[in-house]
Amino acid sequence: MTVLPEHMTASVLKGVREMAVEQRPLPVPERDEVLVRVSSVGVCGSDVHFWAEGSLGDWVVDAPLVLGHESSGTIVAVGADVSPSRIGSRVSIEPQHPDPTSSESMAGHYNLDPGMRFFATPGVDGAFAEFVTIQSHFAWDVPDTISDDAAALMEPLSVAVATIRKAGITVGSRVLITGAGPIGVVIAQTARAYGAREIIVSDVSAARRQQAMTFGASETIDPMVTDIASLGLDVDAFIDASGAAAAVQSGIHAVRPGGRVVLVGMGAPTVSIPVPLIQNRELIVTGVFRYANTWPTAIELVASGRVDLDALVTGHFGIDQVEAALASTTEPGVLKSIVNPGR
Numbered sequence: 001m002t003v004l005p006e007h008m009t010a011s012v013l014k015g016v017r018e019m020a021v022e023q024r025p026l027p028v029p030e031r032d033e034v035l036v037r038v039s040s041v042g043v044c045g046s047d048v049h050f051w052a053e054g055s056l057g058d059w060v061v062d063a064p065l066v067l068g069h070e071s072s073g074t075i076v077a078v079g080a081d082v083s084p085s086r087i088g089s090r091v092s093i094e095p096q097h098p099d100p101t102s103s104e105s106m107a108g109h110y111n112l113d114p115g116m117r118f119f120a121t122p123g124v125d126g127a128f129a130e131f132v133t134i135q136s137h138f139a140w141d142v143p144d145t146i147s148d149d150a151a152a153l154m155e156p157l158s159v160a161v162a163t164i165r166k167a168g169i170t171v172g173s174r175v176l177i178t179g180a181g182p183i184g185v186v187i188a189q190t191a192r193a194y195g196a197r198e199i200i201v202s203d204v205s206a207a208r209r210q211q212a213m214t215f216g217a218s219e220t221i222d223p224m225v226t227d228i229a230s231l232g233l234d235v236d237a238f239i240d241a242s243g244a245a246a247a248v249q250s251g252i253h254a255v256r257p258g259g260r261v262v263l264v265g266m267g268a269p270t271v272s273i274p275v276p277l278i279q280n281r282e283l284i285v286t287g288v289f290r291y292a293n294t295w296p297t298a299i300e301l302v303a304s305g306r307v308d309l310d311a312l313v314t315g316h317f318g319i320d321q322v323e324a325a326l327a328s329t330t331e332p333g334v335l336k337s338i339v340n341p342g343r
């Protein structure tokens, strides 16, 4: 039996651009939870916003916060209601805790529960730590063929799966994706896995456009040179993964009548959109807010080799290097930085 320590190391956001490595008591799993020794944690743009600006949208960091919500690890202890047979399982963590009795959860979209407790949002610590607890059903077993890093990156892949479902991508679909960051390229890979025939990706960055070609894009567009709205692309679906107002506005013009627009990127708080065009083409315009019921699909996409998450990883950092990991995200060529708390 593994003897667990009484304390663990955690990286804590104490103020804007102020991280501290601290010793904290080991978390104790509730009855329905498991204790996970964290292996890999992906750095997400939201972590960078909280660190660099102290806020993201309506969320304001007003107390010390452990960041990190893309995580994997191994179960080392279980709560009273969880089978001890789970100890030793390698898992990918779905980092949310909805109220199962909320009307949103009852309707199947638990991601929309207004009382959601989500890792690494103010008031809820995340995974830049040696150990975390999570409800046992949100610790998803992964096969040994899936790496720790890939298991952590099931989280952004889940955003992609939720997006592809909303976009109605199927065999033969033609899709436009604006923004080729980690989210955009995972969406591109997932669109390909769902059978999309043509995947057009735009990004203002040449390096990101080049990366997109290795992740399933059929062609790329530089929106600073080419006006997407005027190309007559007539795609089945347009997905914005940039959060840029200009990308949203031009992309809507590229959608065929009856097509879909899925807004994933979070950026400009308000964007003016061409209402007559949306009406005349009967476009379905929707947002995506994280995911629900996506992990089994995400794990299968990776296990079957149809999505390669390891290829996204451009750097590894220790628990005492979280600040460097956060800062690395703006360096050229960096796509996904990973923190390994046990390193």
Ligand SMILES: NC(=O)c1ccc[n+]([C@@H]2O[C@H](COP(=O)([O-])OP(=O)(O)OC[C@H]3O[C@@H](n4cnc5c(N)ncnc54)[C@H](O)[C@@H]3O)[C@@H](O)[C@H]2O)c1
Pocket (backbone or CB within 6 Å): 044, 045, 046, 159, 178, 179, 180, 181, 182, 183, 184, 202, 203, 204, 205, 208, 223, 241, 242, 243, 244, 246, 247, 263, 264, 265, 266, 267, 288, 289, 290, 291
């Ligand atoms: N809705 C959700 O649940 C959800 C979940 C995760 C991330 N997000 C959001 O998705 C977006 C993408 O995440 P990411 O981690 O890939 O971010 P990122 O910042 O790494 O990537 C965004 C990309 O968009 C590009 N871009 C900027 N302006 C553009 C334009 N006019 N046209 C085309 N591309 C442009 C940038 O060069 C960059 O490569 C972010 O806004 C993030 O907040 C949303």
